Structures are given as C-alpha cells and as structure tokens.
Amino acid sequence: MTGREEPPEGPPDNPGGEDEYRSLVFDESFVRAARLQEFSAQERMGGHARAVRSLPGRGSRRHRPRAGIALVVLIALAFAAAVYLGFRNPYPTPVARRAEPLRTTVIPLAPEGRVPGGTAESLLDDGPAAAHATGASGINLPSVRRTKNFSDSQVTMALTTVKDYLVNSSLDPDVITGGVVRPVGRLLDPDQTAQFDRSMESPAADGEHSATGWLVRFDPAEVELADPDIRAHGTLTYAEAGSDTLEVVSDHTFTYALRPAVPGPHRADGASLFTVRRVLHFLLDREDIRLHRLEVRSAYVQAGPQSCSTVTTGALRPLLAGRQADTRGPAGTDPYAKGVPTAALCGTLGITSPTPGPPPRSPDASRSPRSRP
Numbered sequence: 001m002t003g004r005e006e007p008p009e010g011p012p013d014n015p016g017g018e019d020e021y022r023s024l025v026f027d028e029s030f031v032r033a034a035r036l037q038e039f040s041a042q043e044r045m046g047g048h049a050r051a052v053r054s055l056p057g058r059g060s061r062r063h064r065p066r067a068g069i070a071l072v073v074l075i076a077l078a079f080a081a082a083v084y085l086g087f088r089n090p091y092p093t094p095v096a097r098r099a100e101p102l103r104t105t106v107i108p109l110a111p112e113g114r115v116p117g118g119t120a121e122s123l124l125d126d127g128p129a130a131a132h133a134t135g136a137s138g139i140n141l142p143s144v145r146r147t148k149n150f151s152d153s154q155v156t157m158a159l160t161t162v163k164d165y166l167v168n169s170s171l172d173p174d175v176i177t178g179g180v181v182r183p184v185g186r187l188l189d190p191d192q193t194a195q196f197d198r199s200m201e202s203p204a205a206d207g208e209h210s211a212t213g214w215l216v217r218f219d220p221a222e223v224e225l226a227d228p229d230i231r232a233h234g235t236l237t238y239a240e241a242g243s244d245t246l247e248v249v250s251d252h253t254f255t256y257a258l259r260p261a262v263p264g265p266h267r268a269d270g271a272s273l274f275t276v277r278r279v280l281h282f283l284l285d286r287e288d289i290r291l292h293r294l295e296v297r298s299a300y301v302q303a304g305p306q307s308c309s310t311v312t313t314g315a316l317r318p319l320l321a322g323r324q325a326d327t328r329g330p331a332g333t334d335p336y337a338k339g340v341p342t343a344a345l346c347g348t349l350g351i352t353s354p355t356p357g358p359p360p361r362s363p364d365a366s367r368s369p370r371s372r373p
C-alpha cells in the first residue's frame with residue numbers, strides 16, 4: 001500500500017498543515033466574546049430562517065443598570081417637582097361657603113274699615129294695581145352689565161334664577177292655594193332644604209320657620225282665587241357681595257283677587273283684593289349660578305288686609321269682602337323667652353299709591369346693594 005501522493009502542482013509550502021490555521025484558532029475567550037452563535041443541528045432542523053442567533057454583548061449588560069437608575073432618578077425628580085408646584089399653586093381652591101338660615105319678618109296689615117268688594121275684573125282693572133302687569137311679565141330683569149368678578153351671562157343667570165323663584169313662590173296657583181311646595185324648594189341651596197321642609201311641615205313664629213317667609217300661601221279651605229290673573233310690580237337690583245358671590249334684592253308687590261272657598265255658585269261681586277309686598281335678599285355663588293339655585297338670606301313681608309291678631313306663620317289669613325279687622329292687637333311678645341327673639345308686629349293698611357316706594361331694610365341686612373344700570 002502506497003502512502004499519500006503529492007498533488008500534481010507539487011508539495012505545499014507548509015507541509016505541517018496545522019501552522020497554516022494557527023492564527024485562526026478560536027480560543028475560549030474569543031468564543032465568549034462572539035456576538036453571533038450558530039444554531040445547533042437540532043435547532044437548525046426546526047426551520048429557522050437564520051443560521052445564527054445574536055447574543056447580547058457585555059457592553060449592553062454593563063450599561064443597562066445605569067440606564068435603569070437614571071430613569072428612576074428622572075421619575076423621582078418629576079414627582080418631586082409636581083408635589084412642589086402643587087403646594088405652590090397660585091390659584092388656591094376656594095373655600096366652600098355654607099348657606100345661612102333664612103330670617104323672616106311677616107307683618108299683617110289691618111284695614112281701617114270694612115274690606116271693599118266687587119267683581120274681580122273691576123277690582124283689578126280699576127283698583128290700585130290697574131297699572132301693574134299680569135303674572136311673570138310684572139317681574140322684569142334690570143339692564144345687565146358685567147361686574148368685577150362676574151360676566152354678563154353669569155349675572156343674567158343669577159337674575160333669571162331669582163325671577164323663577166319669585167314666579168314659583170308668588171304666582172303659581174298650585175303653590176298659592178294648592179299646598180304644593182316642590183317648585184319653590186327645588187330652587188334652594190341644599191344647606192337650606194332642611195329649614196324649608198321644617199317651615200312647611202311645622203311652621204313657627206321664631207323668625208326662621210315661617211312658611212309665609214318662603215312663599216305666598218293661603219288656606220284652600222278658606223279662600224280661593226277669584227281671578228287667575230295676579231298683578232305684579234317691582235324691581236330687581238344686584239351687586240357683588242364678594243369676589244365669589246352675587247347679592248340680589250327683589251322688591252315686589254303682588255295683588256290677588258280672592259273670594260270665599262264655598263261650594264256652589266259665587267256672588268259676582270263677592271271678590272276682594274289682597275296685597276302682599278315681599279322684599280327678599282338672595283345670595284348666589286358661582287356654584288349656585290351654575291346649578292340654577294339660590295340662598296334666601298332674608299324675607300320682609302307685608303300682607304293685608306288681615307287682623308293684627310292673626311297668626312300668619314303657616315298661611316296668610318285674608319279678610320274678605322265686607323269683613324273688618326278685630327279690635328285685638330298683635331300677639332304678645334315674651335322678652336324672657338329663650339330662643340330666637342321675635343316681636344309681634346302689625347301695620348295699618350292704607351292705599352296711597354299703586355307704585356311701591358323704596359325697599360325697607362330687612363332686620364339682618366347691614367347694607368343694601370347698589371342698583372346696577
């Protein structure tokens with residue numbers, strides 16, 4: 001058997017063979033540093049599209065913890081900045097204002113003689129309220145101009161809410177003689193709801209729980225409307241009571257044609273007039289304006305003809321055609337009684353002018369807001 005033959009071109013320059021690839025030997029450190037690795041024979045049978053896989057370099061592993069630490073530091077700095085700016089907010093959250101209880105004063109006006117009667121139409125058309133408008137058209141909004149802290153639209157919305165309250169509490173037949181109270185109560189600030197409900201359910205002459213301070217109400221068992229057309233006349237004024245509050249004052253006179261609530265036909269000339277003057281102070285903050293509600297701060301009411309001895313906390317007690325006031329004076333006042341001090345007041349009904357004069361100051365009003373053009 002012969003040995004290996006030399007190739008035709010002659011013996012190689014480096015017959016040793018191994019020295020030819022000595023510079024290409026892959027030691028262990030070179031293999032570990034490789035970025036590419038060939039798949040094994042079994043892995044190549046799995047149908048891989050590529051023959052090699054990429055390995056993460058040591059440099060990327062070295063820099064990854066540093067990047068994570070930097071990210072955590074940035075998040076911590078952003079959070080700290082947000083907390084700092086929150087405490088340094090130049091626009092502080094406004095403190096919520098709670099509505100105060102309504103203070104009421106209801107004064108019966110006694111006639112000097114017998115109450116004149118007649119037909120409802122003649123009494124309204126020829127009487128002291130002849131020049132007054134009918135119903136809600138008698139409650140007119142003033143010219144609106146923005147204030148320092150409230151826009152034109154906010155002022156208009158506040159005045160509209162007050163007008164709705166006046167219409168519901170003074171002109172709605174269901175409220176006046178039907179005992180319905182929801183149209184009035186739903187316009188109140190929630191802080192006054194409990195006081196309103198108690199005034200309707202258990203009226204008291206304590207200056208805070210008189211139903212007739214919130215609304216105009218007659219006893220349907222005694223009187224009824226002789227004419228649905230109620231005359232109204234008065235003014236609305238407004239001014240800022242603070243940077244976040246509007247104060248609105250209403251001064252209106254309402255004239256009702258009433259007759260006895262008896263079964264069967266009524267006498268055509270058995271009607272008589274009953275007059276209620278209401279001076280109400282309202283407060284509305286921004287939340288009230290947005291939610292179409294209000295706070296009634298005070299109510300000053302004059303109503304007649306009534307007897308001075310009449311209790312008017314639950315309902316007004318009109319003297320109808322042909323009747324006259326009793327000779328008794330107003331109910332006595334006990335200065336030793338505890339609780340909210342009250343005073344029995346009464347006036348004399350004297351018709352001098354169909355136009356109401358300047359509004360009286362309510363008992364707890366320290367100032368009257370300026371009229372706005």
